[in-house]
Amino acid sequence: MEKLTGLIIKAISGFYYIEAADALYECKARGVFRKKGISPAVGDRAEITVLDDGTASVDQILPRRNYIIRPPLANLDRLFIVSSVSEPTPSTLIIDKITAVAVEKGIEPVVVFTKSDLADCSELLSIYSRAGIKALSYSIHSPADKQELISLLEGKISAFTGNTGVGKSSLLNSLFPELEIETAEISKKLGRGRHTTRHSILYKVGGGYVADTPGFSTVDIER
Ligand SMILES: Nc1nc2c(ncn2[C@@H]2O[C@H](COP(=O)(O)OP(=O)(O)OP(=O)(O)O)[C@@H](O)[C@H]2O)c(=O)[nH]1
Ligand SMILES: [Mg+2]
Structure with missing residues (x-):
């Protein structure tokens, strides 16, 4: 024993x-x-x-430093609030609610606008940056901020959260191709009526851990 x-x-x-x-x-x-x-x-x-x-x-x-209920995660240093600029359209209400929860729990929020190849998000970036919240954009097709995201994950316990289909798993695969996380097109998700990522999993990456989590649907969070 x-x-x-x-x-x-x-x-x-x-x-x-x-x-x-x-x-x-x-x-x-x-x-x-x-x-x-x-x-x-x-x-x-x-x-x-x-x-x-x-x-x-x-x-x-062991005693928790912090805990969030949805998705259930403990001891986070950073919470990446992932929102796509298009398909699905971003909801600042959801981003703001999750940001408030993170700040209240002592977790650093980072807002990431994905699919920046599909629409311009400079205005959204500037709104959050001016409010003192770290915000960046990302496209898996032209991943300019790859290094910055990787360094934000270093030595920390982080999680990616956001609507289903915003590209959380795709983004993680883009940063760390060896993860090979399952992803799916939005049309297929709707057809199947469920989320592609079904369980939160912490992956060990670059001296830290990052959780990919199941996306929520907008109706869940607006209640
Ligand atoms: N054009 C474009 N499409 C993207 C980008 N990132 C992800 N996608 C597409 O968005 C779709 C959904 O991606 P996923 O990574 O499965 O989304 P998810 O947030 O993990 O979804 P759940 O696991 O259901 O919560 C896929 O078809 C991706 O190819 C991007 O930067 N640009
Ligand atoms: Mg996923």
């Missing part, structure tokens, strides 16, 4: 995937979490027990 401390990088239907001591452990959470009403989340640091037969369980999660 061995006790280890690690980082939850994925949580799927009662199973937690924890990176500890350079290995990945699939763990079940003990009943104690249900009783306490705590749900371990991606980004949590957790103490786990690994039995001799290789099975592992989460004993407890």
